[in-house]
Amino acid sequence: MGDPRAFLTIHRKEAGYRPVHERIDDFSEVEQTLSTGDRRIQASRCMDCGVPFCHWACPLGNKQPEWQDMLYKGQWLEAYQVLSTTCDFPEFTGRVCPALCEKSCVLKLSCDEPVTIRENEAAIVEAAFREGYIRPVQPRRNGKRVAVVGSGPAGLVAANRLNRKGYEVTVFEKHEKPGGLLRFGIPNFKLGKNVIDRRIHLLEEEGIIFRTGICVGKDISARELIDQFDAVCLAIGAEEPRDLPVEGRSLQGVHFALDLLANQNRLLEGIPVPEEARISCQGKRVLIIGGGDTGSDCVGTANRHHAAQVTQIEIMPKPPVGYNPATPWPMYPQVLKTSSSHEEGCVRRWNLATNRFMGENGVVKAVEVEEVEWIPAEGGGRPQMHKTGRKEIIEADLVFLAMGFVHPVQEGLLTELALSVDGRQNIAVDVRQKTSAEKVFACGDAVSGASLVVKAMASGKKAAAEIDCFLSGKRSIPSE
Incomplete structure (x- = not known):
């Protein structure tokens, strides 16, 4: 660590929000940013704990102490390289993650001033885009094709990881544009949609094909999907909201x-x-x-x-x-x-x-x-x-x-895909994201029920790893 005692003298400093009277009239992002100098000072507060509970708490397994130290030293490129090995889209988690890492930071315990991990993460990825560190990658293709159904955080991560491994990935999205929950569930004042568009454009440059306005099971059959692709990943989310069936529920308004x-x-x-x-x-x-x-x-x-x-x-x-x-x-x-x-x-x-x-x-x-x-x-x-x-x-x-969402029932599209594969009437999903139907995998809220964006992304990582093991003949990754 560059300054192992900084946490003793430097207090937590957040960027905060734009003034209420200013932001209340628009849908632009409410969160502000610190200067690069202040951001490096905040990164210096990381203690380099013997047991980094921030890493333990992060569903993605981010290596916070490593990239905090690089940020403090001004090594923005190296910080991004370490961050991006575990988190595919830090520009999303850096804006909308509830920062489980910060709640487990040792400085949260000792003085209730955890390191500003989430804000630092957002600063690193924005600097990486701004400085041109993030460029399209052209993977060497292996000749196999994977369909990802759904383009929310889980589906995008699965698509990105599989594409980087050389698979030809096609993402099917029933809505007008990719993004799923990120685009149509989270308000612009928390996540500007230009941030999503920037990433989608990059993924397209890297070879991922997005087919929007296509509802699998309606516009394309499950049988066609199974026949055309070597594996199918379902990232269809948990879209059914919990209702309140009391008197007057049908009233307008x-x-x-x-x-x-x-x-x-x-x-x-x-x-x-x-x-x-x-x-x-x-x-x-x-x-x-x-x-x-x-x-x-x-x-x-x-x-x-x-x-x-x-x-x-x-x-x-x-x-x-x-x-x-x-x-x-x-x-x-x-x-x-x-x-x-x-x-x-x-x-x-x-x-x-x-x-x-x-x-x-x-x-x-x-x-x-x-x-x-x-x-x-x-x-x-x-x-x-x-x-x-x-x-x-x-x-x-x-x-x-706004009472949450019901857990998706494992039927409908899942059952249709299972019948297309081997005639089964029922289908199950295990903790490794593998379904009981060969070639069919699932991830995100479709498996867990409605959860956090960061957990959906972690699920997408697991699904991509399982699909790679299945298609390459490798040994399956251990379940957690």
């Missing part, structure tokens, strides 16, 4: 969160959206049901529409502030998170269950909620929810359901 987020992103990219599908929060009372990141993204979008009022409710209790003894270091802390969207204006409430939607002339006007309490289960099991009978009415002109 009650939407899934992605109805708002995906359509907003399409409009910003100039993709036509039918008038009847457009949602405007301007001047309306907005209620968001669900306290996670997707709900927060709805808050930020509603604020940019200049909603009259934004309220977010959550059925679970309010998390502790700062420290939660139930999730001690180096675990990811379950504590109160205040996002940039919350800072822009939002009423947040917890321990509220939704009883019914109330409307007039078929349009939602209010929501009846009821306070709940959580009773600890005997033996330390899952707490039991108990309704208290204390009800109230929250007025709302628009309601967005």
